[in-house]
Each structure stands twice: as structure tokens, then as C-alpha cells.
Amino acid sequence: MADPGVPTAPAPTGQGFGRVLVAVYGLFALAATARSLVQIATKFDEAPVAYLLSAFAGIVYIVATVSLARGDATSRRLATVAISIELGGVLVVGTTSKLAPDAFPDATVWTGFGSGYGFVPLVLPLVGLWWLRHTRGSEGIVATTQ
């Protein structure tokens, strides 16, 4: 462990374990975006809410992927915001889809807490936020408490 008195710089978010995390985020960015683009282009009228939500999820995943891969100070903040939205999204959409299944005639990546994707969409934001915390170093803490 580093001496708590000596500020340590934030570690890169796109290296080591972060490289695997970015790969998983990239995969979901691709899956959600490609799926929603096809759905919006071919059958938008069938389930507009679900398809727009898929597109929104895709954008959130793209922002998270790029900002985690870049990892500078601005990107860290952007990643934190995107991943928090992702966590909120999967919880709200997951709960809504359980309580009112009719609201989503077609599945999105967040339906049923991501059950269609092995619940990875539920676990991923938790891992992402943990990783941002794990790599932030102590400079961030010092900067926010002063």
C-alpha cells in the first residue's frame, strides 16, 4: 500500500484489467448500438420506446468505452457519469420490465436486469465504478477534499 500522506497519481483506466473491461464495454457498445440501429431503421413503429432505449444504452456504452480507454482526468469524470447512468438505466429498466412487462414489447439490453445477456449488463457498471475507484490514486481524494 502507498503511504497515505504521499499523493499518488491516478492509474490508467485502459490498461491491465482495464484493457479487458474496455473490451467488454466495447462489445456492449457494438451490440446495443448495432441492434438499435437495425431496429430503428426496419421496425421503429413496433416498439419505439424499446428501440430508442436501446439506442440510448448504446450511446452510454460508447461513451463509457472511449472514456475508459482514454483515461485522462476529463475522461475519468465522463466515465463515472456514463457508468452511473448505465447502473441507473439497468436498475430502472430492469425493475420496470418486471413490474410492467407491457411497457417493453421488444427486449432491450437492460430488460430483466440484462437477463438476455447473462446479467453482464447488471454486473458491468458495478465493476466499472469499482475500477474507477481502484485506479483513481489519492490525488483525486486530496483534490476533492481541499
Added chain:
Amino acid sequence: MTGPYATAIIVVALVLAMWAAVLVVLDRSPGRSLLIGGAILELLLVGFLIGGIVQMVQSDRTFARAEFVVYLLACAAIPPIGAVWASAEKTRAGTAVIALAFLITPIMVLRVQQVWAGPVG
């Protein structure tokens, strides 16, 4: 689309995924042979893409054609993207990215088959 060619892709990809996973566990860098294995898989996937589009054009059936092409393209794109992203880091994490790319490939091939088989919707 569901013939022996697609099955061969799934088997090759799973073997490569297991191979890469073993390298992750042993903390060894991917060698030349895994690279050649990946190149063979990629050739199979390019053949799958071309063959899939040819079969789609010749078919009169109704299925989600745009989705089908997108999934075929994704199949062929994932291993090279994984290789590039992994190559920047010669560690266990880089090898894990390669294992992930190989593991996703069979899932994508199954999705291609589902879209090919299923009706629009």
C-alpha cells in the same frame, strides 16, 4: 447457414478461446501458433460473410436481412479488433482480451443463424 461450415467456425473459435484461456491461467504470452489459429478463424469468418450474403441474395425468404448482414460483419470484425486492442499490452490482460474475442465469435455465429432462421420481428 447452419451447415458444417458454421459448425466448423464455432469449433475452431471455441478451441482457440480455450487455448487462449489456458495461456491466461499460465500467464504466458500468445505465441505464433495462436496467431496462425486466429488467422485461420478470420479466413473462415470472411468466407462466412461472403457466403452468407450470397445465400441471402439468392433466397426469397422473409427474414431480418439488415440485421443478418450487421451480425455477419460483426463476426468478421471482432477477432481483428480484439487482436489490435490486445497487442498494445503484452500481459495476461492482453491475452484475456484475445480469449474474449474468440469466445464471443461462436455466440455471434449463433445469432447469425437465429436471424437467418427466424421471421422478421
